[in-house]
Amino acid sequence: ETGVTQSPTHLIKTRGQQVTLRCSSQSGHNTVSWYQQALGQGPQFIFQYYREEENGRGNFPPRFSGLQFPNYSSELNVNALELDDSALYLCASSSAWTSGRNEQFFGPGTRLTVL
């Protein structure tokens, strides 16, 4: 158990809908990263939040957006869902103060299915 929680566990949406996924980071961690993992693939970096601001973004379109709250929890929002958005969405928390030793702690993930 890493102390990182995600909700919901599973979600089914239809194409064109919007979805919000939530993540609570591990105590003492101020950085949250989101990853998308398609079936049979490794996780791909979506973006990272540090102190409530986006701190780096991967190759994902603007319809993927996020928030980080003062308690360092985070949301991932995806608008205009497409079939290819079906994936496991992983949240990872870390401490930006641990320079050169960025061990990230992952939550159990949210399985999103888009029909």
Next chain:
Amino acid sequence: SQQGEEDPQALSIQEGENATMNCSYKTSINNLQWYRQNSGRGLVHLILIRSNEREKHSGRLRVTLDTSKKSSSLLITASRAADTASYFCATESGGSNYKLTFGKGTLLTVNP
């Protein structure tokens, strides 16, 4: 885009045998990390090796890093059925954020 590429894609061994997985990457890195994932669940951090380190041990795990060849290996000794999982290498390449770039993983099956 994938940075690390694990080899082999799948590995099946008997309990008690050693398992070796390899990872290659393309750009310079700050560190390389190995993670385990059971049945599409969350990732569990196994070990981190910094770019100035060559070898690291943790219990039954041994990781090597060769920055000149841009490659790493993960050795699991005396494997157990509970080691059955997907194993991913991930690189951190610096910059102002701490994003990890993962490979596609090796599926390890340990038969009892």
